[in-house]
Amino acid sequence: MQRLRLATIVAEEPEIFHSLQGEGISLGRPSVFVRLSGCNLACHWCDTPYTWFFDGHPGAHRGDRQYERRSNSVTLDVGDIAARIRAFDCHHIVFTGGEPLLQQPALAGLCALLGPDYHIEIESNGTVALTPGFASHVDQLNLSPKLGHSGNTDTARLNRDALAIHARDPRAWFKFVIADPDDAEEVAALAERFAIAAERIILMPEGTTPADLRARSAWLAPLCLDRGWRFTDRLHIHLYGDTRGT
Numbered sequence: 001m002q003r004l005r006l007a008t009i010v011a012e013e014p015e016i017f018h019s020l021q022g023e024g025i026s027l028g029r030p031s032v033f034v035r036l037s038g039c040n041l042a043c044h045w046c047d048t049p050y051t052w053f054f055d056g057h058p059g060a061h062r063g064d065r066q067y068e069r070r071s072n073s074v075t076l077d078v079g080d081i082a083a084r085i086r087a088f089d090c091h092h093i094v095f096t097g098g099e100p101l102l103q104q105p106a107l108a109g110l111c112a113l114l115g116p117d118y119h120i121e122i123e124s125n126g127t128v129a130l131t132p133g134f135a136s137h138v139d140q141l142n143l144s145p146k147l148g149h150s151g152n153t154d155t156a157r158l159n160r161d162a163l164a165i166h167a168r169d170p171r172a173w174f175k176f177v178i179a180d181p182d183d184a185e186e187v188a189a190l191a192e193r194f195a196i197a198a199e200r201i202i203l204m205p206e207g208t209t210p211a212d213l214r215a216r217s218a219w220l221a222p223l224c225l226d227r228g229w230r231f232t233d234r235l236h237i238h239l240y241g242d243t244r245g246t
């Protein structure tokens with residue numbers, strides 16, 4: 001049986017939850033979220049450091065703590081995960097993380113168990129290409145390539161080959177986390193370099209409090225209008241705050 005490493009809500013309890021999609025092109029859609037543990041990047045403002053910033057991790061994060069791996073992750077059989085997903089009366093799934101595409105073989109096994117009646121969305125940092133075995137299960141890619149302000153090296157945050165493949169994929173949307181108005185120039189350069197249509201570009205304010213989101217939205221909304229890009233808020237932060245399992 002294949003297994004997936006998931007994040008936890010509290011120790012031993014996997015982070016599988018029913019909520020409204022809070023970001024991007026499916027904002028507002030009831031979905032079952034499955035949060036995978038582990039990430040290949042280390043964004044200093046990451047809102048889910050408990051998926052990767054474990055004790056001993058050499059990276060940096062703006063928070064003041066590291067996380068114990070044992071109480072913040074749990075490994076489950078895909079059969080167990082499928083049963084937990086089926087318990088919700090909802091056929092839209094969002095695999096998020098961490099970086100879910102680091103565990104594609106078991107994700108493919110999970111999707112095969114669930115069958116064709118589920119709509120599968122992926123939240124990914126865009127550094128990993130889909131494998132042939134998993135690609136056929138995916139309906140929508142919500143990609144968040146990271147900009148310089150994330151604190152990752154350029155080579156870590158931008159995998160040219162993966163991004164070029166994603167840019168040609170009609171299932172892909174590009175959701176950029178924006179902290180400063182100047183970040184728009186980096187987005188424009190990536191859009192040009194990878195031929196990403198304006199229609200596919202969505203800017204989202206960085207922030208884990210309603211006040212921070214509102215402050216950045218005040219200049220980000222007109223910036224999007226000016227550039228012809230989409231804007232997304234972070235609905236779940238307004239509804240539930242920065243909490244696990246929401």
Ligand SMILES: Nc1nc2[nH]cc(C(=O)O)c2c(=O)[nH]1
Nearest residue numbers: 019020021022096123236246
């Ligand atoms: N409601 C809700 N919507 C989300 N969209 C993307 C999320 C993520 O953490 O990737 C997320 C999340 O954590 N909660």
Ligand code: SF4
Nearest residue numbers: 039041043046098125
């Ligand atoms: S890529 Fe996503 S999960 Fe990974 S560190 Fe950055 S924000 Fe966090």
Ligand SMILES: [Mg+2]
Nearest residue numbers: 047048096097
């Ligand atoms: Mg989140």
